[in-house]
Amino acid sequence: xxxxxxxxxxxxxxxxxxxxxxxxxxxxxxxxxxxxxxxxxxxxxxxxxxxxxxxxxxxxxxxxxxxxxxxxxxxxxxxxxxxxxxxxxxxxxxxxxxxxxxxxxxxxxxxxxxxxxxxxxxxxxxxxxxxxxxxxxxxxxxxxxxxxxxxxxxxxxxxxxxxxxxxxxxxxxxxxxxxxxxxxxxxxxxxxxxxxxxxxxxxxxxxxxxxxxxxxxxxxxxxxxxxxxxxxxxxxxxxxxxxxxxxxxxxxxxxxxxxxxxxxxxxxxxxxxxxxxxxxxxxxxxxxxxxxxxxxxxxxxxxxxxxxxxxxxxxxxxxxxxxxxxxxxxxxxxxxxxxxxxxxxxxxxxxxxxxxxxxxxxxxxxxxxxxxxxxxxxxxxxxxxxxxxxxxxxxxxxxxxxxxxxxxxxxxxxxxxxxxxxxxxxxxxxxxxxxxxxxxxxxxxxxxxxxxxxxxxxxxxxxxxxxxxxxxxxxxxxxxxxxxxxxxxxxxxxxxxxxxxxxxxxxxxxxxxxxxxxxxxxxxx
Amino acid sequence: xxxxxxxxxxxxxxxxxxxxxxxxxxxxxxxxxxxxxxxxxxxxxxxxxxxxxxxxxxxxxxxxxxxxxxxxxxxxxxxxxxxxxxxxxxxxxxxxxxxxxxxxxxxxxxxxxxxxxxxxxxxxxxxxxxxxxxxxxxxxxxxxxxxxxxxxxxxxxxxxxxxxxxxxxxxxxxxxxxxxxxxxxxxxxxxxxxxxxxxxxxxxxxxxxxxxxxxxxxxxxxxxxxxxxxxxxxxxxxxxxxxxxxxxxxxxxxxxxxxxxxxxxxxxxxxxxxxxxxxxxxxxxxxxxxxxxxxxxxxxxxxxxxxxxxxxxxxxxxxxxxxxxxxxxxxxxxxxxxxxxx
Numbered sequence: 001x002x003x004x005x006x007x008x009x010x011x012x013x014x015x016x017x018x019x020x021x022x023x024x025x026x027x028x029x030x031x032x033x034x035x036x037x038x039x040x041x042x043x044x045x046x047x048x049x050x051x052x053x054x055x056x057x058x059x060x061x062x063x064x065x066x067x068x069x070x071x072x073x074x075x076x077x078x079x080x081x082x083x084x085x086x087x088x089x090x091x092x093x094x095x096x097x098x099x100x101x102x103x104x105x106x107x108x109x110x111x112x113x114x115x116x117x118x119x120x121x122x123x124x125x126x127x128x129x130x131x132x133x134x135x136x137x138x139x140x141x142x143x144x145x146x147x148x149x150x151x152x153x154x155x156x157x158x159x160x161x162x163x164x165x166x167x168x169x170x171x172x173x174x175x176x177x178x179x180x181x182x183x184x185x186x187x188x189x190x191x192x193x194x195x196x197x198x199x200x201x202x203x204x205x206x207x208x209x210x211x212x213x214x215x216x217x218x219x220x221x222x223x224x225x226x227x228x229x230x231x232x233x234x235x236x237x238x239x240x241x242x243x244x245x246x247x248x249x250x251x252x253x254x255x256x257x258x259x260x261x262x263x264x265x266x267x268x269x270x271x272x273x274x275x276x277x278x279x280x281x282x283x284x285x286x287x288x289x290x291x292x293x294x295x296x297x298x299x300x301x302x303x304x305x306x307x308x309x310x311x312x313x314x315x316x317x318x319x320x321x322x323x324x325x326x327x328x329x330x331x332x333x334x335x336x337x338x339x340x341x342x343x344x345x346x347x348x349x350x351x352x353x354x355x356x357x358x359x360x361x362x363x364x365x366x367x368x369x370x371x372x373x374x375x376x377x378x379x380x381x382x383x384x385x386x387x388x389x390x391x392x393x394x395x396x397x398x399x400x401x402x403x404x405x406x407x408x409x410x411x412x413x414x415x416x417x418x419x420x421x422x423x424x425x426x427x428x429x430x431x432x433x434x435x436x437x438x439x440x441x442x443x444x445x446x447x448x449x450x451x452x453x454x455x456x457x458x459x460x461x462x463x464x465x466x467x468x469x470x471x472x473x474x475x476x477x478x479x480x481x482x483x484x485x486x487x488x489x490x491x492x493x494x495x496x497x498x499x500x501x502x503x504x505x506x507x508x509x510x511x512x513x514x515x516x517x518x519x520x521x522x523x524x525x
Numbered sequence: 526x527x528x529x530x531x532x533x534x535x536x537x538x539x540x541x542x543x544x545x546x547x548x549x550x551x552x553x554x555x556x557x558x559x560x561x562x563x564x565x566x567x568x569x570x571x572x573x574x575x576x577x578x579x580x581x582x583x584x585x586x587x588x589x590x591x592x593x594x595x596x597x598x599x600x601x602x603x604x605x606x607x608x609x610x611x612x613x614x615x616x617x618x619x620x621x622x623x624x625x626x627x628x629x630x631x632x633x634x635x636x637x638x639x640x641x642x643x644x645x646x647x648x649x650x651x652x653x654x655x656x657x658x659x660x661x662x663x664x665x666x667x668x669x670x671x672x673x674x675x676x677x678x679x680x681x682x683x684x685x686x687x688x689x690x691x692x693x694x695x696x697x698x699x700x701x702x703x704x705x706x707x708x709x710x711x712x713x714x715x716x717x718x719x720x721x722x723x724x725x726x727x728x729x730x731x732x733x734x735x736x737x738x739x740x741x742x743x744x745x746x747x748x749x750x751x752x753x754x755x756x757x758x759x760x761x762x763x764x765x766x767x768x769x770x771x772x773x774x775x776x777x778x779x780x781x782x783x784x785x786x787x788x789x790x791x792x793x794x795x796x797x798x799x800x801x802x803x804x805x806x807x808x809x810x811x812x813x814x815x816x817x818x819x820x821x822x823x824x825x826x827x828x829x830x831x832x833x834x835x836x837x838x839x840x841x842x843x844x845x846x847x848x849x850x851x852x853x854x855x856x857x858x859x860x861x862x863x864x865x866x867x
Contacts, residue, residue, distance in 0.1 A: 121580065123579055125572060125575075129572060191626070192622060209818065235698060240682075240814075244689075404557075405557030409556070409573075412569070412570050423566065442569060
């Protein structure tokens, strides 16, 4: 018994002296198989285990080399050649080379790939979303994937795209060890398997519902991890994540509610961390509605909502408001020709409404989301504020909501919602990721507005060769969408994170997750 | 007794079959579509339709004229009868694997909550009955009233904040500290730590159990206290208790041996009924305390419309409640020899 106690004591002591970094995640990963999952916490854990071909500079959406050191397009952007980093090995010791990259791209994109496990429920739907479809589809961006030599891969495209490297840099597309996938089979990515990448951390264990434990990759090709162990705990409740931070049982956490900012600032052990904004929360107006068909009405609505006041009231200073659909880092794509915002002017809005033939206003439904999202942390009070603003110009707003799964479905059903709140967080740093998602041919038909010139511009944007050409295209898109006023951008929020004060070297990415190899914990106290 | 048991088991099996049908229809009748829920903000009707097709959700529920076996329910039942509960739509994890990993956590928490309820609720009820109308009685009645009326999530957050953050004497949430890694044997964390000789880890597990067990146990505690009190009062007025007293037996013997044993019957009934309530209460408690059990898992599955997980979770929960009720019924006989099953 003595011996047992002594061992236990020693185990406790050695565990305490090892530098463990503990992250409070907002839930448990759905799967650790890359290419198949889009939820934030899965991507965050995957980002530690896998590298992507191309990476993002710390804290920005600018590209930097990842597993590919170089990427170049042909003259008309219809073929991209990736030069791979030499000498990189997966955690299982197998080499990362052209075959491995083609294996990964192949199983995501080719529906008949023998290791795609589609018959066992794999869907890889994000590939279809971001790359227009799968092998053989008429709409698919990728035509063919070719091995040039051991360290060079060429991707041939069906149509010009300047954003392929940006897409492949998104956190979804970590390159996994083909040997590991073949070995684990269809259970790859579940807690019962061992995911294998080339990233800064090596998978150690996944306790269902509880935590994922990772160890540093001592042979990492890039900056090596500064801790002995990384633990990602699953703590669903935002107030509980804050409690754990305050108690010191976790070192840092994401997705805290804006109203906890003051409490974090008041705690001298904690540092509030503002994640750079890369999202947009907006109100969509449906063209099928008899009032909202009228452009003057839509513009009047936009002018009647005091967006700056709403951003200040419900985000605690953790949001900006401007007229553009694009978050501030993409402001280069905004047109100087349209104003920064529809000027908040209820009197003018009321007059416009009268000019449009509705001097006494009208009654309309506004749907608010039943869930909290970074772009709308507290949807109901925000909706109430919008309703109050609109009542000033005579529009009577009936607030409505329903369960999230039904909400997402009903917004696309005809006739759909009259006005509804929704938003978007970007995957990569190109305006296409925002405009394409809500105005493109793939976008949802919830507002019944798909003018041909918008689709043409979106295609021109994707094909654009130079930044100048791109800017020109997106400025036009900005002008068109601004004037049309079908989607009224409300805010771009800074998701709130926090860390214990001894946590150093954490640079949150606007994209929602970043590798934690740069973080040190000093001597935890 | 033997034939009674067989009849009960057969009935349980029938109930399970009925529940599997009801839950199959029920989950598919909830508005909202798994494919749309999975795609989230990205869901366009085309993408959702493609996903639905791949997941096999576009197939008829019960009967496919083209291929009778190629409908959802026949497929589901064929798999179910061979012990396969299906696979989570998004996670690709077999539902049975998740159940195996998560049920011990829920069971551990529920047992701890039941212990809290019994170890505090019964003595409080007995005391209240023995000292009827005293300050103890009033105190126990008031506390049990508060216990029943306080929402579990509110109590949970209060406990976590007060003991975990302000006083810092217990962990605010989670099942084990990150410094411990106990390899599961039974799945019961504290027990496994002891079996593996990791005393510090076991103690850490107990510390993690205390707050969620109190939160989850608060309502059963209040109910147990009230039932014990009224059952004791009932029994204490019976002739045989008076006779026992008149024979000159010690107060303690009368209370513990004669009165309590007979007062236990309604308490045991309540425990049986509370088994279902504990599973339900676990949803909130597990979410607040980041407890890796069944409750929060099924809750998430419902919001995601993950049909196989909801079906598996409900069928399993029904099975647990049936088994607990069977055990309660069987324990009647040992508590009260007048009850016989045949």
